[in-house]
Amino acid sequence: MLLTSRRLRAALLATAAATMLASAPPAPEPLGIGDPLFPHLGNPGYDVLSYDIAFVYGGSNTKPLDAITKIDARTTTRLERINLxxxxxxxxxxxxNGADATxxxxxxxxxxxxxxxxxAGRKLSxxxxxxxxPSGPKGAGGWVRTTDGLAMANQADAGHRVFPCNDHPADKAAFTFRVTAPSTLTAVANGLLESRTASGSNTTWLYRTSHPMATELAQVSIGTSTVVGRAGPHGLPLxxxxxxADRALLEPWLKRTPGHxxxxxxxxxxxxxxxYGVLVASAATGFELETQTLSLFERSLFTRSERERWYVDSIMVHELAHQWFGDSVTPRAWADLWLNEGHATWYEAVYAEEHDKKSLEERMxxxxxxxDGWRxxxxxxxxxxxxxxxxxxxxFRPIVYDGSALVLYALRQEIGAGAFDRLERAWVSRYRDANAGTADFVRLASQTAGRDLSAFFRGWLYAAKTPRMSGHADWRSDSPTATADRTAKAAQPEAAR
Structure with a gap:
């Protein structure tokens, strides 16, 4: 059958349009790296090497900051679109890569x-x-408005409420922060201060990290603050x-950090x-947070008279312990959170026992x-x-705190204190500045103990019921209903994250 030239032209145009439609990339959509707990966090196709983030703070913590985020990365697959x-x-x-992008x-x-x-395999700038x-939904994380400015609390999934990023701990990167604020204020961020430059009524503060960091651990503080310096062990700058206004009031607590x-x-x-250092924020957060090299604390933790000294001490140790467990050795997935919080709670409890005679065994x-109720x-x-x-x-439930410290107690009962101590040192040494997960810990524990501990960990980490505790045949776990009732009545006013 012959077609007229007009009909032929129309048919060719329709064919061309269909071909273009078929070859066009799919419509933009939110992507993730498949974390079961946060399915839309992280993005496939690239590995971030560094962030360089500039904020301009105008003096009001209710107004948006102007910002520029620069990301250097390397692609792991061919990308027609890039999700952040x-x-x-x-x-x-x-x-x-230097050209405008839609x-x-x-x-x-x-x-x-x-x-x-x-x-794939190319530089991505x-x-x-x-x-x-900073005026996002209350409790959603990201910027925290203090009485005198701002701070950050990005855990677990709120780094992207502050800056564009690959917001999953599996993709650690180097960070540079450039914070411009009125010269009457002080700006502090993760890492070390490299420069401070005044221009007119403003000052720009430049901070850079020396070790890779997860986005959830980023910290920028802006306010009427004083930076108190001192030397730590081996000359470590604190x-x-x-x-x-609280400089003298807080000094009795601040000077304890070198000993911790x-x-x-x-x-x-x-x-x-x-x-390392302590960032005391005049804000009601309901938690403390292990932001890398500069842990965030509520002012009320140190100023409320009902807080006993040993309790405050142990919470400070909890956040410090996270610098090894969670910050330096960072989880591969959010289900590995027990490794962060279990270890921080463990050292918090051991410190309280050794310094204040608070029985670790009784706590466990x-x-x-x-x-069983927590599970x-x-x-x-x-x-x-x-x-x-x-x-x-x-x-951040009890099972990831004391419930996970209990796993470590059971492990020490199983393999002995000597092997347990060797395992702890090997863990933070082998995976320093890297990501590691539960399977890595199980494998290293088995190597350290000289025997396969897979069955032990399967029960303690994944079972619905708590296994028997070695050396304590008389220990029993209450019914889930009894535990739930007791937990509701004794809810903690704040948590150490």
Whole structure:
């Protein structure tokens, strides 16, 4: 059959349009790396090497900050589009490898389309000009508004509420922060201060990390603060950031940090970073947080008279212990959270026993009593139930704290104190500055003990019921209902994360 020229032209145009449609990339969509607890966190196709983030703070903690985020990465697959995690800000411009890129937002992803696809194994340089809004939903994380400025609390999934990023701990990177603020204020961030430059009524502070860091551990503090410096073990530079008016009030607590570090080093080896310090925020967060090299604490932890000295001491040690367990050795997936919180709780409890005669065995016996109930409500330590939507802090349940420290107590009972101590030192040494998960810990524990511990860990980390405790045949765990009732009545006013 012959077609007229008009009909032929129309048919050719239709065929061309169909071909173009078939070859076009799918519509932009939010992506993730498949973490069961946070399925849309992280993005496939690239590995971030470094972030360089500039914030301009105008003096009001209710108004968006102007910001520029630069990301250097390397592609692991050919990318026609590049997804970043980002929300709570307005994107003004985006560039990929020096050329303008189009962009759109889908869910909590910022999706960039570069001028040319980027092949696998190539350099990926991204620049996003945006705002960063501190007035997001209360309790959602990200910026924390203090009485005098801002601080950050990005755990577990809120780094992308502050800056565009690959917001999953599996992708650690180097960080540089450039913070411009009125010269009457002090800006502090992770790492070491490299420069401070005044220009007119503003000052720009430049901080850089010496070790890779997960996005959830980023910290920037801006406010009427004083930075208190002192020397730690081996000349380690310590800097505490406190409200200026509270400098003298807080000194009795601040001066305890060198001793805390010495004690932790006696347990697991050399402190893993370039500096450490305590950031005291005038804000009601309900938790403390192990942001890398600068742990975040509520002011009320140190100033409320009902807080006993041993309790405050042990919480300070908890956040310090995280610098080894969680910050230096970072989980591969959020289900590995028990390795972070279990270890921090363990050293918190051991410190309280050694310095304040608070029995570790009694604490673990109580945890054993409640363990079945914690497992029923929150899942076993290495297979936690997801938090409810919009309530990500619900992941931080008793099972990941004392319930996971109980696993370490059981392990020490199983392999002996000597092997346990060797394992702890080997863990933070072998995986320093890296990611490691539950399978890695099980494998290293088996190597250290000289026998396969898979069955032991299977019961303690994944079973619905708590296994029998070696050496304590008389220990019993209450019913889940009894534990739930008791937990509701004795809810802790704050938590150490």
């Amino acid at each position: 995690d980002f929300t709570n800000g307005t994107v003004k411009r985006a560039e990929v 962009f759109t937002t889908v869910g909590e992803d910022l999706v960039l389309t570069p001028a040319q696809p980027v092949d 991204i620049t996003v000009t945006h705002t960063s809004d 800097r505490d950031v406190v409200p200026t 570090i010495e004690w932790m080093e006696s347990k697991v080896g050399r402190y893993p970073f370039e500096t 016996r109580l945890a054993y009593t409640r363990s 029923a409500s929150g899942g076993p330590p290495a297979a936690p139930k997801p938090a409810k939507g919009g309530q990500q802090l619900g992941l």
